[in-house]
Amino acid sequence: MSTRIAFLKGHGTENDFVIVPDPENTVDLPPAAVAALCDRRAGIGGDGLLHVVRSAAHPEAREMAAEAEWFMDYRNSDGSIAEMCGNGVRVFARYLQQAGLVTEGDLTVATRGGVKSVHLAKDGDVTVGMGRARLPEGEVTVSVGERSWPARNVNMGNPHAVAFVDDLAHAGDLYSPPPFSPAAAYPDGVNVEFVVDRGPRHVALRVHERGSGETRSCGTGACAVAVATARRDGADPAVTGTPVTYTVDVPGGRLVITERPDGEVEMTGPAVIVATGEIDPEWLETAAR
Numbered sequence: 667m668s669t670r671i672a673f674l675k676g677h678g679t680e681n682d683f684v685i686v687p688d689p690e691n692t693v694d695l696p697p698a699a700v701a702a703l704c705d706r707r708a709g710i711g712g713d714g715l716l717h718v719v720r721s722a723a724h725p726e727a728r729e730m731a732a733e734a735e736w737f738m739d740y741r742n743s744d745g746s747i748a749e750m751c752g753n754g755v756r757v758f759a760r761y762l763q764q765a766g767l768v769t770e771g772d773l774t775v776a777t778r779g780g781v782k783s784v785h786l787a788k789d790g791d792v793t794v795g796m797g798r799a800r801l802p803e804g805e806v807t808v809s810v811g812e813r814s815w816p817a818r819n820v821n822m823g824n825p826h827a828v829a830f831v832d833d834l835a836h837a838g839d840l841y842s843p844p845p846f847s848p849a850a851a852y853p854d855g856v857n858v859e860f861v862v863d864r865g866p867r868h869v870a871l872r873v874h875e876r877g878s879g880e881t882r883s884c885g886t887g888a889c890a891v892a893v894a895t896a897r898r899d900g901a902d903p904a905v906t907g908t909p910v911t912y913t914v915d916v917p918g919g920r921l922v923i924t925e926r927p928d929g930e931v932e933m934t935g936p937a938v939i940v941a942t943g944e945i946d947p948e949w950l951e952t953a954a955r
């Protein structure tokens with residue numbers, strides 16, 4: 667009989683993940699296996715999967731091994747690969763801490779979007795240096811039913827379309843990806859955020875994630891929203907020399923995002939491990955067929 671595979675379940679502002687610790691990269695996780703594990707009825711359930719691998723043991727991360735011991739091999743719930751996951755990095759760091767692989771304080775995590783700096787605070791919050799936002803030029807439109815909105819194209823390592831709406835209910839049921847145009851703006855698909863104002867430097871969002879559907883939170887999405895809202899509000903820390911902080915409410919909680927004058931975007935929020943268990947490898951093999 668083959669060995670059972672350890673897993674954990676965790677979430678960050680209710681963006682939830684199956685975590686598979688696999689330091690030497692020996693667990694085979696093809697897209698169908700990831701989709702089976704993330705299935706909320708027939709599997710464990712999650713918006714995505716965090717495969718925890720030593721950077722030195724993963725071909726996509728070897729070059730980052732000197733800077734970051736651990737690689738977050740992130741997958742969406744449909745099995746697709748994404749460059750970055752902001753809530754995922756916080757949960758990944760919490761796992762490393764609880765497993766005794768790192769101590770509280772500062773650490774680095776390798777991701778497909780580069781090496782990220784993480785701070786595990788004593789109060790339980792986790793802060794991640796998310797890098798700089800890129801704001802590609804060009805008009806983008808997103809639609810839901812009869813309504814459509816201009817959207818800001820923001821890249822946080824992964825692609826986002828940020829649309830300001832009058833009412834979050836206008837985003838509808840978000841069962842399927844909101845259509846966007848022009849198609850050339852997002853050749854690899856896009857995460858779409860719908861945003862309303864809540865007060866000064868305070869917004870709320872709903873999100874449809876590429877590869878996962880509507881989720882209760884998206885960390886990269888919250889960063890994209892903070893930067894798009896700052897520009898809409900005429901705030902650019904690179905010009906004023908003053909950091910700008912936004913509170914971003916998501917259906918699953920609250921994230922605080924600061925953009926600094928050097929362009930670096932920092933995200934702070936919670937990260938929780940809720941369960942541990944074992945995956946039956948025979949089930950996984952069958953389920954992934």
Ligand SMILES: N[C@@H](CCC[C@H](N)C(=O)O)C(=O)O
Pocket residue numbers: 681714742747748749750751752753754824825857875876877878881883884885886887
């Ligand atoms: N939930 C994540 C984003 C995960 C990746 C995204 N679905 C994509 O395909 O780009 C976050 O917290 O950032």
